[in-house]
Amino acid sequence: DQQVKQNSPSLSVQEGRISILNCDYTNSMFDYFLWYKKYPAEGPTFLISISSIKDKNEDGRFTVFLNKSAKHLSLHIVPSQPGDSAVYFCAASPRNSGNTPLVFGKGTRLSVIA
Amino acid sequence: EPEVTQTPSHQVTQMGQEVILRCVPISNHLYFYWYRQILGQKVEFLVSFYNNEISEKSEIFDDQFSVERPDGSNFTLKIRSTKLEDSAMYFCASSELGTLRDYGYTFGSGTRLTVV
Numbered sequence: 084d085q086q087v088k089q090n091s092p093s094l095s096v097q098e099g100r101i102s103i104l105n106c107d108y109t110n111s112m113f114d115y116f117l118w119y120k121k122y123p124a125e126g127p128t129f130l131i132s133i134s135s136i137k138d139k140n141e142d143g144r145f146t147v148f149l150n151k152s153a154k155h156l157s158l159h160i161v162p163s164q165p166g167d168s169a170v171y172f173c174a175a176s177p178r179n180s181g182n183t184p185l186v187f188g189k190g191t192r193l194s195v196i197a
Numbered sequence: 198e199p200e201v202t203q204t205p206s207h208q209v210t211q212m213g214q215e216v217i218l219r220c221v222p223i224s225n226h227l228y229f230y231w232y233r234q235i236l237g238q239k240v241e242f243l244v245s246f247y248n249n250e251i252s253e254k255s256e257i258f259d260d261q262f263s264v265e266r267p268d269g270s271n272f273t274l275k276i277r278s279t280k281l282e283d284s285a286m287y288f289c290a291s292s293e294l295g296t297l298r299d300y301g302y303t304f305g306s307g308t309r310l311t312v313v
Contacts, residue, residue: 087239117301126201126288126304127240172240174301184230184253185302187240 086110087175089188098197102160106173106188109154113175117185118147118158121170130171131158163195199223203289203305210279210312218274218308220289228292229272230302231264233257233285240288246272279312286310 088107096102106116114135119127133140133147133156140147146159160167170192174185202221210216222229231243245252246264263275272291276283286309290302 085239119301119304124206124306126203126290126306128304129301132301174240184242184245184255185232186242187232189237189239 085188086113086186087173087188089171089173089191091191092189093192093194095194095196096163098165098195099162102158102163102167102193102195104158104160104171104173104191104193106156106158107154108156108175110175110177110186111154112177113186114178115176115183116147116149116156117174117176118145119172119174119187120167121172121190127172160193163193165195165197168193168195199303201289201291201303201305203287203308205308206306207309208311210310212281212312213278216276216279216310218276218287218289218310220272220274220305221270222272222289222291223303224270226291226293226303228252229264229266230290230292231274232288232290232304234288234307235282235285243274243287276310279310281312284310284312 117132118130120130121127131142131145133149149156170190172190173188176183204219229246234240242255244254244258261277265273286307288307289305292302
């Protein structure tokens, strides 16, 4: 039962262009969403998050959009840089607390081509 | 930058053997977690730990698994009798008391467990 789905296993983007990574969820109880970035041989690193009371959160080159009615969120990276090449995981939680299991998607491998 | 440290980075074990995966969480964090990722699959929650006891566990975390914080700094995951399907990357994570909003969790680099 995949509660968090990242339907694109990979994405290639030219340096300087926009990268859009998508994520869908099925559980309407999810209240908080996060994106993690993972380089090979490293653990996932927190990137950006959004609460269900918002529809957009921006941090530098990274913006997360949430469409609650569609149960869809996306991560926009602009402009994309070669150092952004990594696997990006979408994660969701039913509550915004420090003691919360996260439900992850399978990840999308982003390749930014110079 | 504070880190979550995991050892070993790679463990190979024979089926049926016991393994202990070790983690040193960030010192002022109060919540500890184990997740795993089977190759090509999603990262899956195993267990969370707070105040010296398990807070939540998933269906994956059956009687073969146990966690311990033996000395106030280490946080260990033990698999009593490993199976081939336990082969995965195991990630330890920790978080402060509070919200996920600003930091999410901090993950370690993982231990790749290979059961042969």
